Amino acid sequence: MKKVTDFFWFCSGAHIDTLKRYPTEHNKYVGIGATIFFTALFASLSGGYAMYFVFAGNPLAVIFAILFGLIWGLAIFNMDRYIVASISKSGTTNQQVLQATPRILLAIMIGIVISRPLELKIFDKEIREKLKTSYLNGQRSKIDTLNKTFANKYVTEINKTAELKAEKDSLEKDINRSRYILNQEVFGDKTNQTSGITGYGTYAKQKESLVVQKEQRLETLRKELAGMDAFFARRKDLDGLSDQRMFSGKQLDSLANVAGFADRNWALGQLSFKEDGTRDMDNYLAISFIGFLFILFECLPVFVKLMSNKGPYDIALQNVDETYIYKSDKTKDQDIAVTDGVHDTRVTTEIDKQKQIVTRSSIRELERHDWD
Structure with a gap:
């Protein structure tokens, strides 16, 4: 326990x-x-998890995640340790709050950064479902856009095909009706369109000839429609429309598994909204509370330091700081005094030299006057 205590003291x-x-x-x-x-x-786990998604699919993704997680955790540890250690209890409450304000803001930013990747992991299942829905809607929208572009490009051919299909459908109904009338004529059923004479006579032959003509026209229409279908198939292959398919369940699972950090972060944000665009308060509050929890956890050391009373350790630490400051100032004064003393000695020596020069000059001048 002593080693654990010493370690946590070091961390503080x-x-x-x-x-x-x-x-x-x-x-x-x-x-x-x-x-x-x-x-x-927690910061280390959060950073490692985020980096794992950055290198998802890479064989070295786990190694990169571990290395970045350690570096990120040590960086956060160093900043938190500095933030708490730099708050002095020697000032008034207002001074301490003012001193801690930028550190609290920094702690809030750190809490937001480290909470986001962990939120992605907590809501992993919901994020996958949201991504699947998004990918499916995106593929449907892509296919719809390609179909609209194709329809605008070949509007003449499409209109012609629609006319041929309408004529074909109408002709098929007409042939069925003509065959029914032909049967009535052969069996001698008296109606407004039959003679009522039983057997394959002149009227029956005329009606059969009309049916044959209509069937020939129907065959021609079918060949033209088949040619148009072949034309559209070739054009869809060239335009890439034939290759587009709606995603299957396995494809959606695969896409959700390899989704990057940006897609998952977007999906997490979308969980706070319903399909009609209104706020989903349940998911919104759940995500917000988790974020607030990590922000509070990050700010907690600063709050503990601010809320704690000024204890004997703080007073002793203040005395230690003042002692070192006093010793530093005293050493500085001594150095200045020594420097000033050396300067005074140099000045005195220079003055003595000047005096000696003046004295020798004066003696020579007196001797010259005596000689005269």
Whole structure:
């Protein structure tokens, strides 16, 4: 437990030698250090999971995810440790809040960043279903667009085909009706269109000839329609329309499995809305609460440091800082004094030299006057 305690003290950014002298402060900094450590652990998992999707399908995806997760976790750990350690308890409450404000904003940004990949994992099943629906709708829209483009390109041929089909359908009904009348004529059924004479006579032959003509025309129409169908088949192959098919269930599963981070992030955002565009409050609140939880977890060490009373460790740490500042200022003053002393000595020596020069000059001048 001593090693665990020392490790969490290190994570909290506390001055361990000073903290050891105040047992009442031990648990507080163990809690702060543990919060920082687990925040970095979640950040590592979040960063590794995000990087895994960036390199999805690559044989080295797991290795890249582990390396990036470790680097990202250490970076978050270092920032959190600095944020908590840099908050001083020596000032007033307003000063501490003002000092902690930029650090809280940074903690909020870190919480948002590390929560998003974990939200993607938590709502993985719902995201897959949303992606499948999106891919299916996208494929349907693509096929519809190609069909509209094809129809606009070959509007004349399509209209001609529609006319031939309409004529063919009408002619088939007319042939069936003519065959029925022919049978009535042969069997001698008296109607407005038959003679009522039984047997294959002149009227029957005339009606049969009319049926044959209509069947010949029908065969011609069928050949023309077959030619148009062949034409459209060739054009669809050339335009790429024949290759387009609606995705099967296995294809949708495969697409959802290889979806990238951007697609999954978009799908997570769409979970907050219903199909009619209105807000789905259940999903929205669930996603929001998870994000708020990680943001609060990231800000918790700063809040704990702000809410805690000024303890003996904080006072001792302040005294240590003031002592080192005093020693530093005193050493600086001594260095300045030594520098000033050296300067004074150099000035005095220079003055003495000038005095000696003046004295020798004066003696020579006196001796010259005495000689005269």
